[in-house]
Amino acid sequence: DQQVKQNSPSLSVQEGRISILNCDYTNSMFDYFLWYKKYPAEGPTFLISISSIKDKNEDGRFTVFLNKSAKHLSLHIVPSQPGDSAVYFCAADVSGNTPLVFGKGTRLSVIA
Amino acid sequence: AAGVIQSPRHLIKEKRETATLKCYPIPRHDTVYWYQQGPGQDPQFLISFYEKMQSDKGSIPDRFSAQQFSDYHSELNMSSLELGDSALYFCASSLKTSGHNEQFFGPGTRLTVL
Numbered sequence: 125d126q127q128v129k130q131n132s133p134s135l136s137v138q139e140g141r142i143s144i145l146n147c148d149y150t151n152s153m154f155d156y157f158l159w160y161k162k163y164p165a166e167g168p169t170f171l172i173s174i175s176s177i178k179d180k181n182e183d184g185r186f187t188v189f190l191n192k193s194a195k196h197l198s199l200h201i202v203p204s205q206p207g208d209s210a211v212y213f214c215a216a217d218v219s220g221n222t223p224l225v226f227g228k229g230t231r232l233s234v235i236a
Numbered sequence: 237a238a239g240v241i242q243s244p245r246h247l248i249k250e251k252r253e254t255a256t257l258k259c260y261p262i263p264r265h266d267t268v269y270w271y272q273q274g275p276g277q278d279p280q281f282l283i284s285f286y287e288k289m290q291s292d293k294g295s296i297p298d299r300f301s302a303q304q305f306s307d308y309h310s311e312l313n314m315s316s317l318e319l320g321d322s323a324l325y326f327c328a329s330s331l332k333t334s335g336h337n338e339q340f341f342g343p344g345t346r347l348t349v350l
Binding site: 158165213223224227228 | 240269277278279284292294328337339342343346
């Protein structure tokens with residue numbers, strides 16, 4: 125049973141526009157959420173995280189929003205750049221102290 | 237800044253052979269995780285070590301074992317290899333005492349079993 129779900133396997137966005145990647149989770153014990161970006165033949169790279177005590181965290185062009193009641197989080201990238209084209213994984217854990225549980229990833233393509 | 241180092245980057249083995257994957261965590265990180273990622277799949281947690289002791293165990297087959305050494309590097313030993321073991325194997329490290337779990341991943345070892 126997939127505890128972290130990324131229901132969109134792929135997303136295409138025009139350069140300069142906003143990219144919104146979505147993630148849902150089922151385990152109410154999760155209280156820490158992370159987004160990773162992965163290029164082919166490389167390991168996942170940590171992007172941004174959010175604790176369940178917050179509903180928003182921003183870092184430059186990247187903002188993560190958390191809606192605990194809906195068990196939903198999203199990653200906003202604005203403006204999108206061609207270099208953002210990669211697979212984005214949503215991940216979650218409990219108390220920052222357990223192995224990460226990953227979603228299946230969303231492949232983002234930013235078109236120039 | 238130093239990152240997680242994994243070796244080898246690529247490994248080709250035949251069925252029933254053994255393989256050893258190595259991971260060198262970021263200096264001063266106290267926790268090492270191993271993940272397996274099959275084609276088109278998400279990374280699946282195998283096993284982790286905190287301060288050289290096994291801390292969590294995931295979907296690691298009995299044919300696999302791992303350990304963390306005194307210098308904090310870790311090795312994943314895989315025996316009786318099967319075709320289905322072909323995958324990317326990632327090691328990640330984190331500083332658990334920081335209270336957060338930003339895991340930093342290595343570049344991975346691509347294992348191909350023929």
